[in-house]
Amino acid sequence: MSMAEKEKDLIPLFEPDSVAIVGASSKKGKVGNILLSNIVNSGFDGDIYPINPKGGELYGEEVYESIEDLPQGIDLGIIVIPAKYVREAIGKLGEKGIKHTIVITSGFSEIGNTEEENLIVEEADNHGMRVLGPNVFGIYSSKVDLNATFGPSKVAKGEIALISQSGALGIAMIGKTAMQYLGLSAIVSVGNKSDIDDMDLIDYFSDDEKSKVIMIYMEGLRNGREFIEKVEKEIPPEKTVIVIKAGRSEKGATAVASHTGSLAGSDRVFSSAFKQAGILRADTLNEAFNWSRAFSNTPLPKNDKVVVVTNGGGIGVLSADAAEEYGVELLDDQTFLKETFEDTIPPFGSTKNPIDITGQAGQEEYEKALRKAFESDEIGAVVGLYCETGTTDDEEVAKAIKEIHDGYDDEKTAVYTFTGGEEAYDCVQWLRKNNISAYTETYEAMSSLGALYKRKRYLERKEEMEEIKEPDIDIEGIKEVLNRAIDEKRFNLLEDEAREILEFADIPMAEGRVVNTIGDAVEAAEEIGYPVVLKVVSEDILHKSDAGGLALNLENEEEVVDAYQAIYSNCKNKYPDAHIRGISVAEMLTGGEETIIGGTRDNSFGPMVMFGLGGVYVEILEDVVFRVAPVSKREARRMIGEINAFPVLVGARGQSRKDLDALADIIYRMSFLMNEVDEISEIDLNPIKAFDQGKGAKSVDVAVSIKRKVIEK
């Protein structure tokens, strides 16, 4: 059969009217048995076709002896037979017109048997069939009450779609979500992703009205760039993607020469790219669950003003610390707070945020204070912290919270914690059961509120996002320069070549030229004007200061002459085999803050741009941010605001504000340069001196390297 057109729509996979199970088994404990049992007992209303050569009946369903006996038009096939029979079964299911199949069986690419996996996909392709798996635990879909997994039979229904790259963890998460009253709309494991992958699932869940949160446990991402573009484009504002990305310690496998390359560990790149696409990255499963709960139960805050209501001073202080950590702004208008809460707070309480009704107050005061916070349109979000005391009944407090929520139709953003013993825990669970975002720890509640704010801010930014205009960069000129180095099979450009590239990209750099004699060095220094900087030019010496190949602030001819000799001598001593092409004489830029702007390429996300605090300590301080290239000037400006040292750039401690627009323009141009010129593997502009507002920014040093593949080709 010739290759049929692939089914794009995944609706039959998640919302089938009929399911065939190849390998249904009567033996208790076998995957084929648990799977059938779950399907039959989950309340699935469609037709079920178990297949087993022994025939008979299982869980009240007639068992078919072979696939050939099945009727045409079944929506979904599930395969749980040994690996060597899978391909044949796929072919037979295809003959029956089945367009979606889940291959639960393992023993394929995950153990090196890639060839057989490819053959399965080829067979499926011949029938226009989509394959989920192999090596998956199945799917759960609340829409049709289908639990086609071999995991726990009971799944709590809700609005969270769970995608897992790990089978075992996925199954474990089913139980954990149920225990925590975290309702799921769907669960799917992607296994070896031979055909259906994260991208297809994002497509489906972005349209699925039952799924408000898409939570993904991810170990790797084949095409990160495509993934984040899809999330950015297709996930509507009312939905949120939360990712737990494992492998934080993983470092980029490729050897890198630049500062940018060495700072771009794959994990940092993942975090940056996710942030750019509005994907929330959780560090732990619990964090992901906490956030998912908040997104599933709670609307996004309407404004940035948060009020904490507590009956415990200590826990209030903890909440203030947590608020700072998670970027939650506590409302600080004392007049407003006093006016709003004065009537509800006992005389010994505090109307300063956190609003502390104290432990001596009862449930009534607590409820009153909460109601006040709910009533005020000025308040964007409420954090209710409750500590178990002898004067109040936990259960009554929980009921009051529910009542308030019912009254506001869940339109106010609110999170809660109950701190105490068993009763307090029971109240948390009861509130959860009633779709209220309750937690056992203040930090959990505040972190969840912080996640809601992150999403809110992202959506606001997204609204402001403009079409990225292309800067005026002479790509042809740049390619000509690169070709010279490629012809000579050089991975690293010489300084004068790198300078040319910056000129073509209209990125400012300190004036300079490369010379080969002391006389020319002195002449260049006199033309440029003292003081000057001398640097060795050699493709074999990348970090010049480490090699004694750099002399700064040379103020006269004698100093230039000595520096010239010293650089030659130092570099020849340290790198005897280095090919020294000359010495660069450049303008000595004084003043300004040292920053770094770089470009690199990630295996999954492609071209990236980096900004950070520059200079020789860049790799120690690691105060850098990344973005997937290209970026707009506005996004570039946002990157500048994200580094820890940002206050230095805006004039901390009496310093003058630096020219952030000039920096943003260089980041923007760098991002296009990386995006448009595929031959470049890495660029470092380090340092870039940012001068006072209106006075621009200039690169002091530049290093450009070419992709190994391009040279080797």
Next chain:
Amino acid sequence: MKNLIIASTRPDAGKTTVGLAIAMLNKDTFNYLKPFGDRPIYKKKRLIDYDAKLFKNILDLDEDYEKFCIGFDHSKIKYAYDEETIEEKIKDRIGEMRKTKDSVIIETGEEWSVGSSINLDPVSLYRYTDSEIIIVATGKRTSMIDDLHTISKYFQAQDIPIKGVVLNKVESVEDIQNFAVDEIESLGMDVIGIIPEIKDLSLTRVSFINDMLFGKIVAGESGLDNLVENVFVGAMSAEEIVRNPHYQKRRKLIVTGGDRSDVVLASLDEETSGVILTNDIIPPSNIISRADRAGIPLISVPLDTFEAARRIERMDRITTIEDDFKIKRIKEDITPNIDIHFD
């Protein structure tokens, strides 16, 4: 009194040591000039020579450091001077130096032919200055005699007398006296000193090795003056290393990968002078603390282990002003072995 040009048959023959030994005969007599510098240090934006620094301090000379050398690189000399102006420069400098001292010790390039193209070789310097020439020769007896035959022919052809020859770092003084001195003197050169090899002069300090390798001191700064006599490459397992007889030697410098925590840890004993950590890898903080406590410098370099060891092995173990023990040995053991008289 004439100036004294000190030249050598080969690199590393000991010109500086011999010059220093002669200068120590009478500290007040000599100034020092090394027209073509070859042991540069770049500090405070100026280039100076290690040997110049040594002589300035030993002889209490008033001149600024940069006055003791004309240049360090052929291109610099060619850029700044031609045949005529270099002669003027040398004469001016010597003239200035002789205002306060009777004579100037003029140390030439690393071997006798160095500097010819820029007129800073011994012959040119002889012609520019009112000087006498001393040749320092080293090596095996036969090669030393060959070298001196060549030099003798060359200088005789130029009609330049040689005041004397110092035979340095000889394996056996007796052997030289019995089988070499007569032949050398038959060439018209007086043998004015026979100096045996002094092992202490090849010792160097950890700080000097660090400077030469452009290393970064990671720990144990208090031990930077530790002396290095032996170099040991820690490439095998820590267990094998401590069993190795070479490892048992005293005052040793260990060269090993920065990621070889086992080797670094095993090396932190009292016989270790320092550890060179290669490949720019820094060991864990507990090891750094232990090295600090033990006063054993850990020095990180970007080179691989082979390259670092190769460079240390080839390093010119010069005498610097900080090397008190070497200066003492020169004064006590070399100066008395040189028999030189000045008119």
